[in-house]
Structure formats: C-alpha cells, structure tokens
Amino acid sequence: MKLALLVIALFLAAPLSSSAAVPESVAKSMKKGDYARALAELRPLAAKGDPDAQFLMGMLYDAGHGVAQDQAVAATWYRKAAEQKHVVAGLFLGILYYSGQGVKQDYAEALRWLRAPAEGGNDQAQYYLGTMYAQGRGVEASNDKAIEWFGKSAAQRNTRAMGMLAVAQFSRHRDEQDLIDAYTWSHLAAEMDPVQAMTSARVVIEKYCNEEQKKRGEKAMAEWKKRWSAEK
Numbered sequence: 001m002k003l004a005l006l007v008i009a010l011f012l013a014a015p016l017s018s019s020a021a022v023p024e025s026v027a028k029s030m031k032k033g034d035y036a037r038a039l040a041e042l043r044p045l046a047a048k049g050d051p052d053a054q055f056l057m058g059m060l061y062d063a064g065h066g067v068a069q070d071q072a073v074a075a076t077w078y079r080k081a082a083e084q085k086h087v088v089a090g091l092f093l094g095i096l097y098y099s100g101q102g103v104k105q106d107y108a109e110a111l112r113w114l115r116a117p118a119e120g121g122n123d124q125a126q127y128y129l130g131t132m133y134a135q136g137r138g139v140e141a142s143n144d145k146a147i148e149w150f151g152k153s154a155a156q157r158n159t160r161a162m163g164m165l166a167v168a169q170f171s172r173h174r175d176e177q178d179l180i181d182a183y184t185w186s187h188l189a190a191e192m193d194p195v196q197a198m199t200s201a202r203v204v205i206e207k208y209c210n211e212e213q214k215k216r217g218e219k220a221m222a223e224w225k226k227r228w229s230a231e232k
Helices: 002-013 024-031 035-047 051-063 071-082 087-099 107-119 123-135 143-154 159-172 176-192 194-199 202-207 211-231
Strands: none
Touching: 024 035, 035 051, 051 071, 051 087, 071 087, 087 107, 087 123, 107 123, 123 143, 123 159, 143 159, 159 176, 159 194, 159 202, 176 194, 176 202, 176 211
C-alpha cells in the first residue's frame, strides 16, 4: 500500500511522539531497514494496548516490512488503534475498507473511519470522502459535497484531489466561476503531478474558456502558488 510506505517515510523523519511507550530505537531500527528488530520491540507494546505501537504494527504488515505482507492482519491492528481514537490508524483502516484490501469492501465502514481524519484536516481522508460523494459510494451522491471535500484536499496540494475537483467543477458548471476554477485546478494538477498531466481534463476544459477566463484562471494559479510558497 503506497500510503503505508509514505507514512513509514514520514515516521522515520519525525517519529511519533504521542506515546512515550514507543522508544526512539524503533525509529532507528526502521531507518536502518531492520524491521524485524522494530517488530520485536513493537509487538509487546501493541499487545499491552499502546495505540501508536498498534498503528505501527499495522503499517508494517500493510507494507510487508519485516513480515509477509498481510493486509487482513494490518486491518486488525489499525482497528485496535483506531478504536482508541488514533486518527491516522482510522485513516488507514478507512482506506482498506474503501478498497476492499484485507477486509470486505464496505463503504459505510470506510465513511465511518475516514470522516474523523477528514474533519481534522487530513488531505488523504478528504480526497476519499470527496470520491465517495462524487460516486455515491456509502453516501448519497452529491457533486456539491464532493467539491467541498476535494477543495479542502486540493488546498493542501493533493494533486489527485485537484484533478477530481476540476472535473467536478466542470461537470457542475453553474456559472463562470466554476469554469475558471476548473481551469485553475486542472492546470495546477498537471503542473505538479506527471500522472495528472496524462489524465487531466485540462485540454477539454480549456476549450470552453475564453481568453479572459484563462487569464483569471492563471491569476488564481499564481495566487495558490504564492500561498503554498509562504507556507513552506
């Protein structure tokens, strides 16, 4: 699971600090690629109920580091942590339910676990909620709500959300601003992500824009770039 690999990288850069029970040696072992040693340290802590240790156990099973990849076992550990309000574990569990990996695909369960991290500002959870509303999976389809969640995620530089946001805005196209916004996000997505550059609907959207609308879209792009630059 690519998200698990990403969080492992983030963990190595900035070890979890919410639980004093997880020692720094775990991060050191993981950084060295000694996942077996990390697991040996984590397992007793996870068994005692430490949510950070449970989450990390799930993450290692999810990615197949130190053990054979087993997303069913990963889901079990994520659930133990998520039930203790571990928000990131809830995110990972929600994604497994959304994709049907390691568990039976269940959009209602995906919504249950993804909503808290989405409302807390997690861009990945926001992206998945947007997708669920766009496709009517686990919720009543709503283009407006899809745009709301994709917008929150896109504002945090999630390029997949940018691409989906552009499509949703173009499809809604209630007024000129929707068209300009669709131009803005489709072009930002393509500039920032090679995958989005191949799949972006920007070429189609651009055909519907006049020169003034394109200029306004480019101005909005510059404003977003300036905002993101200031956040670094």
